[in-house]
């Protein structure tokens with residue numbers, strides 16, 4: 001039996017291999033590699049039974065299992081699928097394409113400054129007093145699910161309110177503050193904790209939570225350490241540690257103008 005093998009087939013195989021490699025990497029990162037191997041074994045068995053051996057009864061049972069299984073897998077791996085699609089949208093080429101359709105609003109630099117300065121001033125004060133803080137600045141991706149884990153504040157952004165919320169005896173000092181559209185949207189929020197092994201040992205849960213939200217979204221997370229008074233920023237799964245006031249301001253200004 002002969003069949004033609006053209007350039008289209010080569011591209012087809014390459015794309016499937018690439019897709020499988022991406023799924024493999026995602027599953028490995030989320031420690032679900034055994035599930036990936038299990039799925040691959042099942043798919044090979046299914047192809048062998050229905051295509052090579054042409055066993056109709058077993059083949060049709062496996063067909064049904066596959067169609068139900070796909071829905072089950074989507075439910076089971078919804079977080080990984082979300083992460084995969086997010087990474088795809090984050091890809092530089094896709095971003096360049098999107099930027100083509102986006103226009104920067106006039107006066108947005110002024111608005112950015114109004115967001116940045118109260119954060120910088122309050123972080124400097126809290127760092128001096130060794131008051132722990134975790135501030136998340138929402139950008140393109142909405143953080144409504146995170147807001148729901150805390151208390152809605154919805155107040156104009158200002159330095160004194162930020163410091164009051166993180167003051168040790170304040171009822172909302174525990175957890176993260178979410179800032180959105182120049183307003184303090186919520187406080188006392190629970191963030192996803194990063195499981196990365198690359199975080200320095202001396203950094204605890206507050207820093208892991210900052211890194212976690214920066215891995216799961218395009219948000220910027222600012223941390224003031226209660227232990228050392230140091231200020232750090234997590235962006236896209238990377239830490240910028242021990243920042244001075246000027247460095248914090250310039251990092252936030254640079255990132256806010258990027259507009260994801």
Ligand SMILES: Nc1ncnc2c1ncn2[C@@H]1O[C@H](COP(=O)(O)OP(=O)(O)OP(=O)(O)O)[C@@H](O)[C@H]1O
Pocket residue numbers: 132133134173174175176189190191192193202203204205206207208209224225226227228
């Ligand atoms: N998942 C989370 N979401 C939001 N806030 C969190 C989360 N986990 C911990 N925190 C905050 O971090 C505080 C504990 O910080 P911890 O000392 O473990 O971290 P750290 O990174 O060492 O910070 P620090 O240098 O300030 O001590 C908690 O009291 C809480 O306010």
